[in-house]
Amino acid sequence: MSAAGNTTRVLVTGATGGIGRATCVELIRQAKSEGKAVSIAAVASRSGAALEALTAELNSLGARAIGLHANLADAASCVQLIDDATAFCGGLDALVSNAGITRPAPLADQTVEDWDTVFSVNTRATWLLARAARKALAESRGAIVAVASMSGMYPHPGYGAYSASKAALLMLCRQLAQEWAADGIRVNTVSPGMIRTPLTERVYQNEEVAARREAMVPLGRIGRPEDIARAVAYLLGDHAAYVTGENLRVDGGLCDRFLGTIPGVARA
Template sequence: MKVLVTGVSAGIGGAICEQLADRHGTALSLVMCVRRSTELVEELASACRLRDSTVVIVTADLSQPQAPAELVARAVEEFGGLDVIVSNAGIADPAPLESLELEAWDRMFAVTCRASWLLAKAAFPHLCDSRGSFVAISSQSGSHPHRGTGAYSSAKAALTMLCRQLAIEWGRYGIRVNCVSPGMIRTPMTEAVYQDERILRAREAIVPLGTIGQPSDVARLVEFLIDPTNRYVTGQNIGVDGGLSQTLLDRIPGLARRQ
């Protein structure tokens, strides 16, 4: 399996890489795309290589229009084709919309949504050949507005719709396209929040399963979606949120009763 994963770090992207290496071992040829290579990324690559997977680290700034096509070309050059793209790159730039700068809005959409489209577009002939799969990591923020997060919810909503449209346009070629929308996941980026015990307990209390998710919870779903034996799943946006997104009406005080 020839796989390209973007946005690789110690969070969700790294967990996806490790999950695929665990599952596929020697059958996995993996391109890990990072904004910059770090000791942590090198350790992650080494961990995957210990499972006998072939791993290449590529640095790229996906906010640049030419970067996605260059990244796909590098992956194809390394492995002679491409079976899967997992588009996980994203950024956070919280700000109220009335004070958000245009540059911040454009960068959010460039990295979160435009890069996914350009990756898919560049990979299209290769995914046609392999009857492959494209999975994007969106967010529950793409389905539910979250105040103060700037362009994040808007960009994630656009990403979710992009995947739905790609799924119906590319189904005729045997390419499956799906989206994963995590809820509250404990990653290095969010860890500072969970160091506050009061906030941790308050967050756990509003999740029906009573706990915060881990990157591995997302990774296992991604592995399921890209597995070619799950050939009839496409155009889906699947939440990984412990049931949080189903609790909106549960927060309304009181119940209407029959008179």
């Protein structure tokens, strides 16, 4: 990630969630370790205590942070967010399109309204944010990372439009990477496996389910928001200067486990 002078300027959506907050904190940690300052526009859907607490935390960690709120399902709001973020930060080096939602349902029962909402937040918002940020990112030769999901690579029965929306997000980012490489803008995705965050916390409250899930992961544990945050920071950073159009799966080996579960095959 390039930086204006000595300041890294970032917009992170879904910032009050588990992965978004961890990403903001990791980007501050990384910038500090490189002797840089950070300006962060932290975006949530709502104003209120959670966004205020996050903004205060990021400022206390040494960033210059602003909390912005908007419904990413609304197209005009995506453009406004970029305007507000670039005005606050004085430009933009990185866009982290992390916000995502689920509307679980068998596809036979999913409502059209829920389908459209899931695609608007999980897929279309990344395109609209990226498009609005293109000029600023071209000026800084900046980078975009979108947070997709293992569900974008494997069908997720019962999850309604979620898998399709994340699969579309993966291809959207690969296409953006091709179209904007000449502008010096890199575009990549991170696909989390099972991560314990407010989105999934209810499931992990059930200790038996949590233990069964953990047992499925080759690396032996459920992922932490910090695991994803470090992957995002890597893809935004200079160590990934020659990486674009890539998807980094961060799942503890979960998705590749399948063939090893087939009965009757010798185990290593």
